[in-house]
Amino acid sequence: MNLRQFDLNLLVALDVLLTERNVTRAGERLYLSQPAMSGILARLRHAFHDELLVRVGRNLELTALATELVTPVRECVRSVEDLLNLRQPFSPESARWSFRIAASDYVVFLLLGSLLKTLTALAPNISVRFFALEPTASERLAAGEIDFVVLPDEYRGSAPSAPLFEDSWTCAVWSGHPNTKEQFTLEEFLSFPHLSFRLEGPDHGSVAENYLAEIGCERRIVASTESFAMAPFLLRETPLVTLVPRRLGERLREAADIRLIEPPVVIPPLRERLAWNPRNTASAAHTWLRTQLEGVAARL
Numbered sequence: 112m113n114l115r116q117f118d119l120n121l122l123v124a125l126d127v128l129l130t131e132r133n134v135t136r137a138g139e140r141l142y143l144s145q146p147a148m149s150g151i152l153a154r155l156r157h158a159f160h161d162e163l164l165v166r167v168g169r170n171l172e173l174t175a176l177a178t179e180l181v182t183p184v185r186e187c188v189r190s191v192e193d194l195l196n197l198r199q200p201f202s203p204e205s206a207r208w209s210f211r212i213a214a215s216d217y218v219v220f221l222l223l224g225s226l227l228k229t230l231t232a233l234a235p236n237i238s239v240r241f242f243a244l245e246p247t248a249s250e251r252l253a254a255g256e257i258d259f260v261v262l263p264d265e266y267r268g269s270a271p272s273a274p275l276f277e278d279s280w281t282c283a284v285w286s287g288h289p290n291t292k293e294q295f296t297l298e299e300f301l302s303f304p305h306l307s308f309r310l311e312g313p314d315h316g317s318v319a320e321n322y323l324a325e326i327g328c329e330r331r332i333v334a335s336t337e338s339f340a341m342a343p344f345l346l347r348e349t350p351l352v353t354l355v356p357r358r359l360g361e362r363l364r365e366a367a368d369i370r371l372i373e374p375p376v377v378i379p380p381l382r383e384r385l386a387w388n389p390r391n392t393a394s395a396a397h398t399w400l401r402t403q404l405e406g407v408a409a410r411l
Contacts, residue, residue: 115266117158118154119159119191120260121151121154121155122184122187122191123141123188124137124141124148124151124152124155124320125163125180125184126184126185126188127140127141128148128151128152128155128163128164128185128253129163129173129177129180129181129185130181130185130256131375132164132170132171132172132173133171134148134149134152134164134171134332135148140238141312142207145302150318152164159176159180161174161176161177161335163178163180182254183258185254185255185256186255189255189390192341196321200395201395201396201399203234203237203399204233204234204235205231205236206234206236206237206384206396206408207236207237207354208234208236208237208238208396209237209238209239209240210237210238210239210240210256210258210259210397210400211239211240211242211256211257211259211366212239212240212241212242212257212258212259212260212261213241213242213243213244213245213248213251213252213257213259213260213261213262214241214242214244214260214261215243215244215261215262216243216338216339216340216341216392217339217340217356217359218244218261218383219241220339220340220359220362221276221359221411222242222404222407222408223239223360225407225410226233226239226403226404228288229403229406229407230403234401235236237400239400240272240280242257243337244260244261244262244310245310245387248260248262249262249266249270249386252270252386252387252388253270255388258387258388258391258397258400259385259386259387259397259400259401259404260385260387261275261383261385261386262383262384262386263318263381263382263383263384264383264384265318265321265353266383267384267386268343268386270386270387270388270389271386271389271392272339272384272385272386273384273385273405274284274382274383274384275383275384275385275404275405275408276383276408276409276411277380277381277382277383278356278357278358278359278380278383279357279378279380280319280354280355280356280357280374281353281355281356281357281358281360281371281372281373281374282295282300282353282354282355282370282371282372282373282374282376282381283342283343283346283352283353283355283360283367283370283371283372284346284350284351284352284353284369284370285346285347285348285349285350285351285368285369285370286368286369286370287348287396288346288350288370289350290303290372292311292372293372293373294350294372294374294375295326295372295373295374295375295407296375297328297375297376299375300328300330300352300374300375301328301329301330301331303331303350303351303352304331304332304333304349304350304351304352305330305331305332305333305351305352305353306332306333306334306335306336306337306342306346306352307320307330307332307334307335307336307353307354308320308335308336308337308338308339308342308353308354309335309336309337310337313356317339317354317381318379318381319354319378319381320354322378322379323354323376323378326376328376333351334351339355339356339359340359340363341360342355343360343363343367344363344366346369347367349366351388352372354374354378356381357371358411383408385401385404385405387401
């Protein structure tokens with residue numbers, strides 16, 4: 112392939128397509144229509160003499176060549192971005208930027224509304240896309256697939272990070288639950304069936320549940336969910352007990368028809384941190400969004 116005959120702008124589109132594996136979402140990130148993005152994909156296929164993305168069922172999957180291109184294309188695009196942004200002032204009022212953040216639905220529930228108010232008022236062309244918090248979030252952060260990850264202090268890893276907010280834990284039960292006390296005894300707590308929060312993998316329960324396991328509280332778990340925000344709604348007309356961050360429980364008390372009962376033991380607080388790839392530490396755009404996220408968290 113002759114570099115002089117290749118439109119380098121296509122590399123930006125290729126990077127987004129390889130990450131999103133979806134023509135429509137890639138177009139949204141680049142502020143292009145779906146037909147325009149499809150046209151770019153066609154040009155890329157012609158340039159690389161490869162389909163790059165092939166349909167498997169209802170999804171698009173990377174070809175073998177596309178899989179090999181993911182890392183070098185990403186590194187190339189990031190290097191060019193670093194060069195172009197060198198000493199360039201950042202103006203949120205006019206900047207066009209799309210940030211990718213991995214976080215639990217609980218964090219999104221607490222932060223997104225206020226963050227959107229800030230963005231629409233101060234930075235109308237800056238967008239954020241939240242991804243589900245998965246066990247591989249730290250690896251995706253290191254690979255540059257996402258810009259930020261919000262996760263408990265215990266799981267922050269080696270990436271640079273800053274404290275965001277902390278919350279205490281409470282038990283949530285259906286409003287008609289047979290236990291009407293304001294606090295569980297340990298015997299009562301362990302006698303009821305439990306709804307657990309758990310991501311995929313053996314060691315990815317909530318901080319609270321991991322702590323209870325460490326101190327020997329063996330609960331009778333009859334169901335589990337990967338959604339903090341959904342858990343309170345699953346309690347209706349059951350004797351189930353679940354542990355939720357207090358802010359979430361208080362905000363969903365009426366909507367989910369739940370009561371909050373104090374746990375029988377003191378559970379260490381949930382401390383959420385904002386982590387990012389070290390290559391973005393000095394980025395004016397990333398610094399600006401970090402400041403906005405910290406400001407939103409401070410007002411919780």
